[in-house]
Amino acid sequence: MRIVLVNWARIWDGAEHGGGVNQYCQALALDLVRRGHEVVSLFGGITYVPDRRECFIRRHDDWMGVRVFEVINSPVMAPAAVQFREPMGEVSAPELEARVGELFEWLKPDAVHFNNLEGFSIGCVERAKQAGARTVFSLHNYHTLCPQVYFMQGHRETCYDFDNGHNCAKCFDALHPREERRKLEEEFARGRGGKEVQDAAQQFREAAGGPWRAVKSGVGLARAWWKTRGRLPGSAVNGAGDVTGARPANGEDARGKTPYLMAELNPPKPRDPDALELRPLDNSILPEPISSKPPNDYSRRRAAMVRMLSSCDRVLAVSRFVGRKFASMGVSAGDAGSLRVLPIGSRINRVIALKPDLLFDPPPFEHPPRETRPVRLLFLGYNHHYKGLPMVAETLEMMSPEHLRKIDLSVFALGGQTIEWMFRRLEPRLARLKYAYGYTFHDIPWMMGGKDLTLVPSVWWDNAPQTVFESMSCGVPVLGAAVGGIPDFVHHGVNGLLFRGNDREDLKRRLIEMIENPWQLEELRRNVRPCKSIEEHTPEMERIYRGEDVGERVMPESGSAVEVTVTAAATKATGGTR
Template sequence: MRILLTVHHFPPRYSAGAELYTMRLARELLRRGCEVEVVCVETLDPDQAFGLRAERDRYEGIPVWRLHLGLRDAPAHWSYANPAIEAWLSERMRVWQPDIMHLHSGYLIGVGALTAAREQGIISVVTLHDYWFLCPRITLLRGDGSLCHQPPADLAECAWCLQLDQRRYRLPEQISGGLAGKAWIALAGHAGRAALRERRETLRQALSQADLVISPSHFLASLFSDLLAPEQLRVLRIGIDHSRLSSIRPVQAGPILRLGYIGQIAPHKGIHLLIMALKSLPRGEPTVELTIFGNTGQHPTYTRHLRQLIGDNPHIHLAGKFSHDQLPEVLSKVDVVVVPSLWYENSPLSILEAHAAGRPVITARLGGMAELVRDNVDGLHFTPNDRRDLARQLQRLRSEKGLLERLQQGIQPPPSIDDEMKMLIQHYTALLERRASIRGQSQ
């Protein structure tokens, strides 16, 4: 079986959830005898004329095509329907002839992957890692940091949300209590409304033509249930390599409670919330320490903000970037993993990996996070974006005797990577058999 995996970015330069998942998927497919190629966007150059340059690479045994995009004089819709990427993918599919094109997220690669596959008669599969097909901000987080509970009917509201990234719009909105946005929508919203309507229609049409859409969580699947036929949409849980994590020693109550944040260092991940919650705890025993593991260079402004929040606190540490091979060592250094995200996380690997290592998780009562963590069973929930409620749960771990051990005992191992791959390959095989049957009937 020949599989073309398309994703916005890929390691080693990028290491967020979708990138790491795609790398792991490529490895597992290769290990099972499939032929695999990965296509990703490596660089964006606003000064280079619109177009792309493809660079062939091999990363940890995985064949990778890295696309370098020039964006000078790019069409307005380049971020979701890039004709240069579509043309390159169409040619690559014609030459390599994959059996299946598997798109991850859609961001940057765009709908051209689906369009090219359809034109070449190649089966297309999409795994939803975020809300790119629904939200131009990808996260369903508004520009003012609040959650968007559902995409608004009036797309001018989405256009105003995008404007809030800029301080000159955000401040008037805050000062006026929302009146600035209403005025902008009434006076200037028509242009943004038209552009986003085109985006929405283009993305929904492309997604509706995918042969299979996979969601790692029921929460994310529920947001797409009205856009897809029931037979198109499947929930497939992410599996974990238990062999790397199951041997980590169990946690034991002691004089220090070791908290860990593991993942991307970015504003929507809510790390600032965790720091403020920890700093608000009263003095007492056990001492609570927090180690933040992640790439501090990806969002330098936010990292500077975190350093200012930490100040001279000796119990909070920015450990920096680590390789995925070091994950067992990282998890062995913490008793509890905290996932304080402000947005609707889909199916965080950090939660699954923590549970595979026998580590309870404290997380926001939100989206796929709440789905993976059972409150008071294998972890604790706190009210989203509420540092006081997060501090309350941290204090419970300090003061309630036996709580940490009880939460650890309540952990059920997440699905294994073999379980996931078995189901995925069954889906691949069923799609190929159905395609062969249709072709046989038409002859």
């Protein structure tokens, strides 16, 4: 079969640019190629060039057997945050749809698998149908229903009511897409030298109205790049105006020992316990209140997205919670609907098989507990509010020194510089702290080796975090928030532990239970099983691309769907699979 995988990020970047969705696209593409299929990757919304305003498509060199095409100057920008102020652009973008439609007509794919609509529009899905392809849409996140992606008002409070789109309009401050585009054009003009400058010059030659204009464009671009290379530190000092006044750092300042000093100078501050962002999050789905306000563009966008999803040949939810959330908001479900639940696969099993010696069990715990070794905890992922790393630091601050000295904590957080000081403040009280600013996918086995428990403390309805799959495939149980798709895979007291989402007191209680009774971790570890591999998942996708019915049906129901209750005595989870 000829299969087109659509996503906004470059497929060769994997999780480093595009997160878990792009990591999945990469793994699926490579396995489809291995199984003999023609695979095409289409991405867009991230490259903008000056001196040429129209949208066009460029072909990159094939990557690992995958054909790669990029939409340049897409009128729909990616990722979602930069398009936020123009919600209807994701509904209709005729110029983009014409170019993408031409590509689909030339390719004549058997299936077009949309893993995101960021950088594209609803009309692109219709163009895939017109080209004779089956349309498959994977719900890796909530972008189709929430242009902010996370159902989090202002990035902090769970959104239960979009008020016919009026709460979306005031959700968070975002630049207009034209300002974002201007910045990207300037970045392109500055360039990074070498082949990129040559490619850009060639691109300008193709667009130029004559050879002289092409020469000027190419030389100008090269000159812009040359000016940026080998810059001196700081800025020039030529007079009184350059030496007076403050000069704050542009962004987070991580020079030298700054994080340690920030920890020293910023003691914990009391927080309002009734603040909305501190409210615990339950895994319930309730109808949104009826709004008396007229629909705006955000409301019209959501309605159009629901119609688009319902019209696809197959819509795949990565967890039961996600399936029921989308069904509750109108996406076609039931026996006749297009919506199915199908957890994804991961290629982490293959990475582990290449280096099995990197994974090893932690030492056994000794008796009595006061004399045994510290519990080894691990966090890996992105540092932003939704993933809950700041909440972990706040929870640890609530614990006694006696308990903290029984915790050996390793944090591998992409972008972790911004809150490092919160953990450095804790460091003298912990048994040990290892804090790093990131990792690559192939680092995961050695990071997991010898660990007792992986923290997955999401404070939003996390669809199905791949950290859970990676931890379980490495044989490490998970302490996770009972939100989103996490309870589908983590079963309390069996292969991991759950705590109430965004509840610092409940997380603290779980940590203390674990410290005071560490032997339970050995039992959990014995029950951990590897996640579904990409080699197991790809045949499922092949059947879907051929039109077969694969996955669990999502039945529409009234009231709440997927209830997870976490109590001090036990955790009850319905909607998960064992």
